[in-house]
Amino acid sequence: MTLSSVVIVGAGQAGFQVAASLRQGGFTGKIRLIGDEQGLPYQRPPLSKAYMLGKIKADNLAFRPASFFDQQEIELIQDKAAIIDRQNQRIVLESEKALQYEHLVLATGAHNRPLSIPGEHLEGVFGIKTLSDANALAPRVKEAKNVVVIGCGFIGLEFAAVAAAQGANVQVIDRGDRPMARAISPEMSALFLKSHESWGVKFHFNQAVDQIIGENGKVVGVEKVNGETISADLVVYGIGVIPNIALAMEAGLEIENGIKVDAHLLTNDPHISAIGDVACFPCVHNRGIQTRIESVPNAMEQARAVSARLLGNAAPFAATPWFWTDQGDLKLQIVGLSTGFDTTVTLGSMESKQFSVLCFRKDHLVAVESCNRPGDHLAGKKLLSRPAVLTPREAREPGFDLKAWELAHRT
């Protein structure tokens, strides 16, 4: 059966990539890409770093120029999907326009978890998710004297590094006990903590914010649950995201920490796929557990997998997850999922800021975290894409080199 029309909801990394990959794979049917933001689909990763520092211009954030969409006949529709009418394979938009689909791809992404504390809507309190968020925030960073960052994950720390580089006093508050605790090993956290402190960033761990304090509608500080207050003229939060599931849920699609999909990224409706931040899939790199991954590479790979399936080349999704973050002079790359590791082996040194952590579970390599050692990252990616045989004992041998080991053990 040749497909004649695909509708994609969500014009972020995943949604855009489905459209591009379908055309690259020779799809000649109709492609309609629905996005609720103005302008061309764009990259988000630079928003909290290079774009915030002024190193990338807005024009260069677009995945492709407008001419690409014309030439490739990818119809961009600026609107919001309101209802999926599964029975009639039709999607109704907020403008009340309805689109017929043969296959529907949900790439609805996620939204920032709100602070949900008094003062969260004061002027001077920002989240970073969209280009318009970043545009509102960027000029404020230059003027800010005292910045409080709530949340010590990737986004919060990327922003903290940017604000510190621009001369602000930066304080970071987090409920956890170390930087990026949800994503990385304590060893790698230690390097980031030390580096941020060297840039002047102060940390308040194991603490929560009770309220944001304002005067005349503008933020002037935050009050922690222990009663201590910190003055601030700018507050930025990054406390995780919530998958955008409402559309799918109302359509009766199965939900499990996101939109539940099978190994082929299909929902319980054979005409609807879900990909990217919103999709919860059985992950072979996480013992087959239903997993939702928030990252650009995951969005890209899932988009390519769905595109390939729609073009007749179905295969279970098995891409190795990876992540990156840039903070000051640190480039951290992570490959694999490190949840549940029991042993670590470190390579390089923290002092040189060239440092890698190999994470093992029951003698099996499950993740490689590398800071300013991209060779380790790429070697780790290759190792984790095949049955890994490296043991902690081997990795601890004097002079062990991950790149050399990978080369010597290619199959």
Next chain:
Amino acid sequence: MPILTFIEHDGTSHAVEAEVGQSIMQAALNAMVPGIQADCGGACSCATCHAFLEDDWMNAVPAAEDSELDMLEFAAERQETSRLTCQLTVQDSMDGMVLRLPESQY
């Protein structure tokens, strides 16, 4: 606009009009040149926009920074003339440049 030619591993050639100031990677993506994956979107984090420059051109472009060299060390099929195209900015003087693509970016 300078014209760059990308040659796929199987010999298929793509002449691409590139805009001055954009990266060579972006020029390839805009023209849908197969073989440039660009998984990280140009952040020098993935080494999937790897190409081989012809000798004369290798000397005409700025040298690679350390981060790029580190990535290249592990790029598939690395050669002396390997570069990551996300790290090269299109200039008028690049008109006529030829870039060969590896069989695989992985």
